[in-house]
Amino acid sequence: MKKIILFITLLSLNLLLAQKNIYENQNFDELSKNHKIIAITPFISNLELKDNISEQELKALEKKEGYTVQNALETYFLRGKKKKKYVVSFQNIENTNAILSQHKITYQNIDVYTIEELSKILNVDAIVSGNLDINVLLSKGVSTKFSFMDYFNGNANYGRIGIKVSDGNSGKLLWKYEKKINKKSGKNTQDLIDGMMKKATRKFPYEKERLRLKKRKKKTNFP
Secondary structure (H helix, E strand, O other): OHHHHHHHHHHHHHHHHHHHOEEEOOOHHHHHOOOOEEEEOOOEEEEOOOOOOOHHHHHHHHHHHHHHHHHHHHHHHHHHHHOOOEOOEEOOHHHHHHHHHHOOOOOOOHHHOOHHHHHHHHOOOEEEEEEEEEOOOHHHOOOOOOOOOHHHHOOOEEEEEEEEEEEOOOOOEEEEEEEEEEOOOOOOHHHHHHHHHHHOOOOOOOEHHHHHHHHHHHHHHOO
16 A cells, blocks of 8 residues: 555656746747747767666767757657648758768767858758656656655666757757656657657647647637
């Protein structure tokens, strides 16, 4: 019985934290009113692995993890786009990466470019980017088996991910979602992205239903 109560408490806490970890710019509507196409850039990843590997191998693995998140996000957004869930389109990541490469922008130096610079180069209205800090190779898949003790000894914790949307014209942060990664987050990168974005349902700023409800609320509150 105590284990059931503990599980329910942890679940409720996770749901609460998911809501608190979502930020939206109060001027989002004004800043994004002309947005039509968005690019998803590779995520900046930081790996803290227990394995004894060279610096070169570590950098290669970090790069792989960063591109895997980019690919997983595109897959998630494209599924929603087919259902006409969004008011914007997403640039094909193959095109995004090709354009970046043509401008000598690599995974190693992309973080020195501003949002405004990247948006102009990619010819998009906004940028989806983020950071991934993990101690496992999520792209390879991880174990989802756990015991309640895992949460107390730290074995259930894999790291943290942050996803953000920035306005291409001003460079201002429009939306951000941060989430801890653990054994309940999913068995691989796609599972993680699917799970966390589903928890952000009606919170993602370009989601049609969210915008519809927001407009209806404004009409209801109109004096």
